[in-house]
Amino acid sequence: MRRNPARRAALLDAAIEVLAREGSRGLTLRAIDAEAGVPTGTATNYFADRADLLTQVMHRTRERLTPDPEALAETMRQAPTHALATELMRQLLGRMRADRTGYLAMLELRLEATRRPELHTELSGFLTAELGENIRYHLDAGLPGDATDVVLLYFAMIGLLLDDLTIPAITEPYATDDLIEKLVTRLLPDGD
Known part of the structure; x- marks a missing residue:
């Protein structure tokens, strides 16, 4: 090769x-x-084969969709509050919108994984590890909420991203910045 x-x-x-x-x-x-x-x-x-291609595409989509480390470090200089968590979710939506094809390709990989056991295993492990890293990062940063709250936010954002990037007419009537702010405030308790 x-x-x-x-x-x-x-x-x-x-x-x-x-x-x-x-x-x-x-x-x-x-x-x-x-x-x-x-x-x-x-x-x-x-x-080498289709399985190899799909696995490499999976990793490449993540390279493309991952935040720039310098930009993330700059954002993380803020205090670990709801405002920071909201900003991180807004940036997430912005990155997915900026690389819509990368996000749509990942959705296609998810669908393909329902038909290919080897891809299902690979993608399941990959996404499970990624969610674990997101939880760890959130908690280590001292952001509001616990691990379950982060998981709820993850699943809520997945739904928002799915509709925004596939059928944007669903989200167009709403100010997504406001939705994200309310989502973060409602899902991540203050902990006071």
């Missing part, structure tokens, strides 16, 4: 675009090559 990291990233980004636009049935090595603008057959040099 080829080891050109820049080419691999370009192919994975092309795969994300194809997956988001056409779904898993449209995700072929030929479609990836065409999207990336490389000669036909290039992708076959980078992915």
